[in-house]
Amino acid sequence: MYREQIARLFERSPFYRRKLSAAGFGSPEAVGGLERIAELPFTVKDELRASQAESPPLGAHACIRPEEAARIYSTSGTSGAPCYIPLTRNDLDEWRGIARRSYARSGVQAGELMLTTYNAGPFVAGAALDAFDSLGVTHIPVGTGNTERLLIALKLLRPQVLVATPSYALHISERAEVQGLKRILVAGEPGGGEPAFRKLLEDRYQARVYEVMGIGDVAASLWGECAEQAGMHFSGDTSIHVELIDPDSGKPVEMKDGARGELVYTHLRREAAPLLRFRSRDHVQVWASKCGCGRTSLRVRCIGRTDDMLIVRGVNVFPSAIRELGGKFQPRVTGALVVKPRRKGVRQDPPLPVLVESEVSDREFGNAIQEQIRSTLLVTTEIRLVPPRSLPRSEYKSKLVDYSEAEGE
Numbered sequence: 001m002y003r004e005q006i007a008r009l010f011e012r013s014p015f016y017r018r019k020l021s022a023a024g025f026g027s028p029e030a031v032g033g034l035e036r037i038a039e040l041p042f043t044v045k046d047e048l049r050a051s052q053a054e055s056p057p058l059g060a061h062a063c064i065r066p067e068e069a070a071r072i073y074s075t076s077g078t079s080g081a082p083c084y085i086p087l088t089r090n091d092l093d094e095w096r097g098i099a100r101r102s103y104a105r106s107g108v109q110a111g112e113l114m115l116t117t118y119n120a121g122p123f124v125a126g127a128a129l130d131a132f133d134s135l136g137v138t139h140i141p142v143g144t145g146n147t148e149r150l151l152i153a154l155k156l157l158r159p160q161v162l163v164a165t166p167s168y169a170l171h172i173s174e175r176a177e178v179q180g181l182k183r184i185l186v187a188g189e190p191g192g193g194e195p196a197f198r199k200l201l202e203d204r205y206q207a208r209v210y211e212v213m214g215i216g217d218v219a220a221s222l223w224g225e226c227a228e229q230a231g232m233h234f235s236g237d238t239s240i241h242v243e244l245i246d247p248d249s250g251k252p253v254e255m256k257d258g259a260r261g262e263l264v265y266t267h268l269r270r271e272a273a274p275l276l277r278f279r280s281r282d283h284v285q286v287w288a289s290k291c292g293c294g295r296t297s298l299r300v301r302c303i304g305r306t307d308d309m310l311i312v313r314g315v316n317v318f319p320s321a322i323r324e325l326g327g328k329f330q331p332r333v334t335g336a337l338v339v340k341p342r343r344k345g346v347r348q349d350p351p352l353p354v355l356v357e358s359e360v361s362d363r364e365f366g367n368a369i370q371e372q373i374r375s376t377l378l379v380t381t382e383i384r385l386v387p388p389r390s391l392p393r394s395e396y397k398s399k400l401v402d403y404s405e406a407e408g409e
Contacts, residue, residue, distance in 0.1 A: 001238065001268040002034045009274060016276060019043075034241065037266065038252050043278045044119050047085050048217065052295065058086055062273040070274055073124045075216040085124060085216060086272040092127070094239050094269060095219055099131035101235040102224025103163075105293075106210035107182055110136030113159035117168055117395070118144045124216040125188060128163075131221065137161065144168070144395045151176050166191030166201070167398035170194035170335060173204040174389065181205050187212035189397045190320040193232070193301045196327025200335045213302055214375065215280050218265045223300060228292040231285075231299030241266040242298065243277070244286060247306065255288045255298060263300070281306035283318070308401055310339070311347045312379045319400035322381070325373050326356050332365065333358045336391045338399070344406045351382035358385045 007028040009016040023041045025031045049124075051059035057066060066072070069086035087095065108114065114137040120126040132139050140159060150172065154162070158180040164172065165188040172178065184207050187190035192201075192211030201209050213232055214220040219240060223232035234242060243264040244253040254260040263282045267274040270357065284300040291299060304318025311317070319339045326337050333349045334357040341348050356369060366383040373381050392398070 002037075002266075003028065003031075004265075005268055005270075005274055006031045006276075008063060008271075009276065013061055013274070014055075015047075015059065015061035020251050020276075037241070037243070037277065040277055042209050042250065042264065043275055045083070045217070045279075050403050052083060058084055058273065060276075062086060062198045064088065064272045071127075073126070073216070074122045075124070081142070082122075083217065087127075087273040091270055091272050092130075095127045096126075096131045096134060097239075098237075098239065099214075099221035099234045100134050101237075102212050102214075102221040102233075103128070103131060103185060104135060105224040105226040105233055105235075106185055106208075107133075107227050108135055108137060108161055108183065108185075111138065112161055112182070113138045113140060113157060114161040114163060115140040115142060115150070115153055115157070115159040116163040117142055117144055117165075118163065119145075124220045128187075132163075147172070147175060147395060148339070154178050157207045159335045161185065162205075162207075163187075164398050165189055165394075166197065167203075168396060169201055169209075169395040170197075172393065173201065174393070178205055181207040183207055184209045186210070187214065190302050190304060191323070193225075194320065194324040194327065196330060197335060198229075198322055200327065200330055213282075213300075215265070215282065217275060218267070218280070219279060226291065226293045226295065230291060231287050231301050233291065233295055234298040234300070236265075239267070239269050241268055244284075245279075247283060255286055257287045257289050258285065260285050260303065262306070283294070283309075307370055309346065310341065310352070310401070312350055312352055315377070315379050317352070317377060317379050321377060322354060322373060323400060325376055326354075326369055328372065329365075329369060332360045333369075336389075336393075336398075338391055339400065339401045341403055341406045344408055350380035353382045353384060354380060355384050355386050355391060357388050357391055359388060361385050361387075 010028050037220040051061045070089040071087045073085045074082040080305040088345045160182040163185045166186045191197050200210045212221050213223040244261040247262040253259050263280040265278045266276050283303045287299040290296050304320045308319050336357045338355045340353040366385050369383045370381050
């Protein structure tokens with residue numbers, strides 16, 4: 001499959017034909033097999049944006065024309081201009097199968113009522129809606145933008161499963177007491193795998209939380225957590241090849257228990273817009289040993305994203321790691337916090353300002369949080385305690401970093 005995919009890129013993708021030739025690989029035969037993939041250049045998000053800007057609408061990296069696509073999604077544009085993601089009917093079938101495997105790992109049963117908060121578009125999360133139907137559940141698609149309607153559905157229909165982003169699940173739990181749920185399936189942003197944040201949601205809902213992770217350019221819902229809650233299992237099977245690299249050097253990192261690095265993906269059967277060694281910017285910890293559930297598939301836990309990472313006096317800091325440490329002080333904190341850099345850009349000087357919602361307002365408590373972060377992350381912060389529900393809430397994803405008051409670089 002890999003060799004066939006490489007041949008397809010040379011034949012149909014001007015972008016990859018130029019890219020590989022410039023790297024010294026002038027033909028599919030020169031590229032070789034999957035065992036040599038680490039010799040090939042990476043693909044990064046900015047290249048895809050530039051490709052679509054120069055060759056609209058799908059870009060020179062695409063292998064089809066717009067009219068050959070069965071569906072066209074777009075990324076959220078969180079870190080720049082949105083990219084269009086075309087899918088053929090075969091690509092859609094692949095995505096549905098991947099998403100079905102990821103969500104099924106949680107133990108969802110046919111006949112259970114599942115309330116989902118994903119919209120059908122324009123984002124790729126909508127592709128999961130078809131996968132839910134294939135699980136045999138009674139699907140209640142509410143979507144985003146109407147929390148009151150969602151709360152009414154939760155009260156009257158009493159579903160066993162709720163699907164939402166971690167941020168929205170937290171927001172719902174603050175709006176009303178929800179009863180009868182067995183599972184909460186969270187995806188779309190880091191949070192579901194953080195022990196303190198997970199415990200907060202499980203305590204409020206009295207239900208198990210399972211994390212799912214995907215990436216729009218590669219596949220929706222690519223990883224899914226089982227009942228062991230010991231990392232998300234890879235569901236790409238024979239459709240996608242995954243690598244782990246050192247994010248600084250780009251060199252391969254061995255897939256072994258406890259290893260950390262950045263995930264890199266290569267499509268093996270994608271027709272519309274195959275990607276070769278795409279850097280996800282997702283930093284993870286991996287486990288390669290057999291899971292307690294008996295599965296042998298690779299497992300990961302997301303540490304954070306490069307898009308959110310800050311560098312404070314040479315130390316890489318993920319805001320999600322700050323949230324995890326702050327969450328250890330529950331129930332005196334609500335679980336909501338925001339990092340407020342003083343200047344725009346990745347590099348910051350200490351102390352790093354962090355707003356933390358708390359029932360407590362005394363300075364000693366803030367100092368205790370600061371010390372927990374400093375001793376664990378080696379970063380000095382300035383904790384500012386703010387009243388509960390004073391920070392913004394979201395029906396989709398919440399921003400952990402707010403530059404609105406930051407000065408220019």
